[in-house]
Amino acid sequence: MLAILSDIHANLAALEAVLADARARGCDRFICLGDVVGYNAEPEECCQLLMEAGVTNILGNHDSYITTGENCTRSKVVAGIIDDHRTRLSPESLAWLSRSSPLIRDGDVLMVHGGPEDPLDQYVREVDATVFPEGITVLFAGHTHVQFSHRFGEKLFCNPGSVGQPRDGDPRAAYAIWHDGQVTLHRVEYDIERTIAVMMERGYAPFLARGLPQGAQINGRVDTILVR
């Protein structure tokens, strides 16, 4: 059974809770749709745990800010956190992040961080049947931090949501299980206060943590994915 995680964003308590829940449900394979790093304070610990679990990572935009050295240009806050993460990541974790795949294609299944048009940085916030590229009937995409799945006839679109920074109004860690052609969406309670305590201990500004208990972005915004 395959668990599909996304947008872990250096939140170790959330990642531990999701891995435990997925294993208890019988998952023995794990794919991450990217963004292991960014936002929260435990990038090294998350990389180590993912390596131990044999997780395959797809490159997310935050991962690429680290591995390419081209930092985020649209947010100074994001760029500052990436600079902090560079000081926390071991050479081993950096090398592992650098080996992330741009996407995974297996037959008619496509997995990306963003979307089919830009695997790294497309936000799929509205979906219809045209979202599927030629030959693809199952599309997994992360990046928006909104848990969502919808069938268009034979075709299936799924965003497993975010492990470490949900933005859909539900603060619980999100992931999906893909088994026998069926997707199921899961939410797991985790110790949010533990994540916030590590952020404070490591000198992160309090505003960086304020979306976590709300299941919102740092600025308080809650997002959705719409079916057109």
Ligand code: ZN
């Ligand atoms: Zn993300």
